[in-house]
Amino acid sequence: MSLLNATGIVKDFQGHRALDHVTIEVPRGSIYGLLGPNGAGKTTLLRIINQITAPDEGAILFHDHPITPEDVSRIGYLPEERGLYKKMKVGEQALYLAQLKGLSRGEAMTRLKEWFHKFELYGWWNKKVEELSKGMQQKVQFITTVIHEPELLIFDEPFSGFDPINVNLLKEEILAFKEKGSTIIFSTHNMASVEELCDHITLINKAESILHGEINSIKERYKSNQYQILFEGNPKKIEEQLSSRFKILEISENGNGKQVILQIPEGDNSNRLIGELLPLVTIKSFQEILPSMNDIFIKVVNDAS
Amino acid sequence: MNKVPLIIQREYLTRVRKKSFIIMSILGPFIFAAYVLIPMALATMEDKEIRTVAVIDDSRMFTSYTAEGPASVIPDREYIKFKILQDMKVEDLQDHFEETGYYALLFIPENIFASETSIIYSTKQTSIDVTEYIERAIEKEMENLKLAKHEIENIDQILQEVKTDVRVRNIKWTKEGESQETNTGVVMGVGYLAGLMIFFFIFFFGSQVMRGVIEEKISRIIEIIVSSVKPFQLMMGKIIGVGLTGLTQFIIWIVFSLILIVGIKTVAFPELNQTPTEKAVASELFEEGGNIAENAGQITQEAAFAEDIFNSLGNIDLAVMIGSFLFFFLFGYLLYAAMFAVIGSAVDNETDTQQFMWPVMLPLILAIYVMISAMQNPDGPLPFWFSMIPFTSPVVMMVRIPFGVPWWEVIVSGVLLIITFIGMTWVAGKIYRTGILMYGKKTTYRELWKWLRY
Numbered sequence: 014m015s016l017l018n019a020t021g022i023v024k025d026f027q028g029h030r031a032l033d034h035v036t037i038e039v040p041r042g043s044i045y046g047l048l049g050p051n052g053a054g055k056t057t058l059l060r061i062i063n064q065i066t067a068p069d070e071g072a073i074l075f076h077d078h079p080i081t082p083e084d085v086s087r088i089g090y091l092p093e094e095r096g097l098y099k100k101m102k103v104g105e106q107a108l109y110l111a112q113l114k115g116l117s118r119g120e121a122m123t124r125l126k127e128w129f130h131k132f133e134l135y136g137w138w139n140k141k142v143e144e145l146s147k148g149m150q151q152k153v154q155f156i157t158t159v160i161h162e163p164e165l166l167i168f169d170e171p172f173s174g175f176d177p178i179n180v181n182l183l184k185e186e187i188l189a190f191k192e193k194g195s196t197i198i199f200s201t202h203n204m205a206s207v208e209e210l211c212d213h214i215t216l217i218n219k220a221e222s223i224l225h226g227e228i229n230s231i232k233e234r235y236k237s238n239q240y241q242i243l244f245e246g247n248p249k250k251i252e253e254q255l256s257s258r259f260k261i262l263e264i265s266e267n268g269n270g271k272q273v274i275l276q277i278p279e280g281d282n283s284n285r286l287i288g289e290l291l292p293l294v295t296i297k298s299f300q301e302i303l304p305s306m307n308d309i310f311i312k313v314v315n316d317a318s
Numbered sequence: 319m320n321k322v323p324l325i326i327q328r329e330y331l332t333r334v335r336k337k338s339f340i341i342m343s344i345l346g347p348f349i350f351a352a353y354v355l356i357p358m359a360l361a362t363m364e365d366k367e368i369r370t371v372a373v374i375d376d377s378r379m380f381t382s383y384t385a386e387g388p389a390s391v392i393p394d395r396e397y398i399k400f401k402i403l404q405d406m407k408v409e410d411l412q413d414h415f416e417e418t419g420y421y422a423l424l425f426i427p428e429n430i431f432a433s434e435t436s437i438i439y440s441t442k443q444t445s446i447d448v449t450e451y452i453e454r455a456i457e458k459e460m461e462n463l464k465l466a467k468h469e470i471e472n473i474d475q476i477l478q479e480v481k482t483d484v485r486v487r488n489i490k491w492t493k494e495g496e497s498q499e500t501n502t503g504v505v506m507g508v509g510y511l512a513g514l515m516i517f518f519f520i521f522f523f524g525s526q527v528m529r530g531v532i533e534e535k536i537s538r539i540i541e542i543i544v545s546s547v548k549p550f551q552l553m554m555g556k557i558i559g560v561g562l563t564g565l566t567q568f569i570i571w572i573v574f575s576l577i578l579i580v581g582i583k584t585v586a587f588p589e590l591n592q593t594p595t596e597k598a599v600a601s602e603l604f605e606e607g608g609n610i611a612e613n614a615g616q617i618t619q620e621a622a623f624a625e626d627i628f629n630s631l632g633n634i635d636l637a638v639m640i641g642s643f644l645f646f647f648l649f650g651y652l653l654y655a656a657m658f659a660v661i662g663s664a665v666d667n668e669t670d671t672q673q674f675m676w677p678v679m680l681p682l683i684l685a686i687y688v689m690i691s692a693m694q695n696p697d698g699p700l701p702f703w704f705s706m707i708p709f710t711s712p713v714v715m716m717v718r719i720p721f722g723v724p725w726w727e728v729i730v731s732g733v734l735l736i737i738t739f740i741g742m743t744w745v746a747g748k749i750y751r752t753g754i755l756m757y758g759k760k761t762t763y764r765e766l767w768k769w770l771r772y
Contacts, residue, residue, distance in 0.1 A: 060541075065549075065755070085546055091542075092541035092542060094540075097537060098537055099537050100332070113324060154542075
């Protein structure tokens with residue numbers, strides 16, 4: 014069940030290829046991360062999905078039909094280069110943008126008032142945008158992106174330029190929209206937020222999609238069977254007894270106690286390891302070490318080049 | 319749903335509510351009215367200071383001896399008086415002229431008939447008005463004296479009878495054989511005004527379109543908007559919105575200016591507003607009174623002149639004039655506004671616009687030059703071709719139309735303009751949609767060409 018399919022998207026700019034047969038499939042109700050280094054082609058892909066630029070090859074399907082200009086009222090887009098008319102009054106501007114998204118004036122007014130109250134902006138309705146702080150302008154931008162309650166929300170680098178308080182607010186709202194059934198695509202190179210929010214990702218590097226899938230399965234794919242054990246007892250015993258069967262990566266002692274990190278060889282499993290450990294030391298905690306998205310990102314990008 | 323009306327509405331309302339728009343709307347008519355009225359006021363306003371010119375008349379031909387003593391032959395005028403100084407020399411006054419209080423000293427030498435020269439001495443530069451008056455008075459007096467030498471009988475009466483003032487009327491024969499009174503000056507004026515208005519409108523509001531596009535780029539709202547509407551819709555909405563703003567301003571200006579000019583004229587220059595009865599009376603006086611009413615004669619001439627203007631205005635085909643003015647006004651603006659929008663999309667700030675401005679401005683300025691030559695010779699090859707080329711035709715054709723242009727020329731010029739407008743807007747839309755998303759680097763013409771082909 015996918016809401017949006019982009020298949021075989023190619024986009025050439027004079028002299029260089031910005032997207033080379035990129036395919037993404039965004040499941041309905043998911044949060045989809047578009048990752049990649051700067052200049053990889055993320056923004057171009059998002060612009061194509063938003064019908065701001067046309068692809069040279071490939072097709073965008075929205076609800077399984079080729080996307081049409083009428084669909085923009087079901088999509089909300091917060092671009093990376095974003096701003097507002099500085100000389101225009103805040104409320105009036107929000108009304109204008111909401112109406113451009115297809116809302117009637119009355120409906121837009123009702124919804125905007127709710128949002129403005131929620132974000133503590135109501136007193137600023139008749140102020141000019143240039144009188145607002147950056148943080149408040151960001152809130153207004155967010156409101157105008159979601160005001161028409163679109164099925165598909167697209168954020169390009171949403172957290173860049175936002176202060177930490179607004180970043181949290183934004184994350185909460187993104188999750189709330191997911192709860193309500195919206196599908197969300199966002200591009201970022203902030204890996205912490207990817208891990209926190211995303212269900213699926215596609216990693217684009219140099220115009221090509223080099224990794225995609227569910228975030229958990231990607232982590233599974235890139236894990237190296239490493240385990241971290243906190244224990245009480247003599248570290249020497251572990252070293253003597255286990256080093257022949259498992260690869261010991263690290264034994265250390267710090268304020269939290271003693272810990273060992275080791276790798277299980279292919280074909281072996283963690284129960285075996287626990288069995289071996291039981292007679293030697295007292296286990297306090299036992300945990301598989303999964304690679305962070307950051308590690309995967311760096312590894313995949315480096316391998317690709 | 320069509321969003322263009324929404325965009326037009328925003329562009330229009332934000333501009334019309336701007337302080338600068340309101341100020342310009344109020345000040346414009348005053349500036350315009352001042353432009354018309356100040357020369358008028360200056361013409362009627364005379365220097366009210368009474369100036370006395372001392373005269374040393376060595377020729378003795380400019381002095382008449384009356385019971386009250388010697389008087390100047392040169393008649394006094396309202397604000398210029400003449401006083402004959404007898405038995406004085408120029409040198410007597412030279413050192414302390416300022417203390418005497420005279421405005422100037424007129425010296426008429428003994429041999430004035432031979433030399434045909436006299437001299438005005440003064441400490442300050444004498445005004446042209448005074449100098450010309452004295453010159454004419456001396457000339458006239460000398461002519462009279464020369465005539466008198468011939469001893470013709472009734473010379474005064476003959477002179478009065480000989481005096482003539484001729485007015486040349488222009489009458490144009492239409493193809494249908496009708497006669498129409500025209501006044502070349504009026505026809506030129508109407509064309510000039512129409513052409514100039516189109517020029518200013520294009521330039522002023524075209525660059526507002528450009529600034530609007532730059533504003534959207536600088537404030538980074540452009541991508542938010544083009545995710546809701548097509549770039550082409552945004553461009554056209556802006557062009558139409560700004561055009562309507564301009565139209566509103568022009569209408570305000572014209573209406574206010576007319577009110578102001580008519581109002582001030584009625585209050586300050588009542589003599590220019592004679593009723594038809596007054597005119598009739600004046601002309602009757604002139605015909606019956608024969609040698610009396612110099613004054614009335616002058617009024618009749620003024621009245622005839624005014625009538626002439628109205629006749630000429632009436633004989634310019636008003637429907638054709640207004641219709642073609644609106645057409646060339648509209649499409650001229652639309653054609654150039656699209657180009658200005660492209661410039662706006664290609665740059666990041668207003669200072670970078672220079673390199674793209676001149677190719678757009680060049681034909682406009684050329685049009686103004688051709689316009690002036692078209693007023694002399696409206697059917698010459700230069701005005702003809704420039705009224706066909708779409709980039710100059712809105713201005714040049716408007717100058718030619720009051721003189722009468724074959725209808726097929728207007729149609730061809732109009733069709734060419736529409737075709738060019740459509741083509742230019744299509745090209746502009748293509749460059750614009752790429753340009754608005756480009757930031758950072760300076761754009762070159764080669765890049766514009768590339769964007770066109772994306």
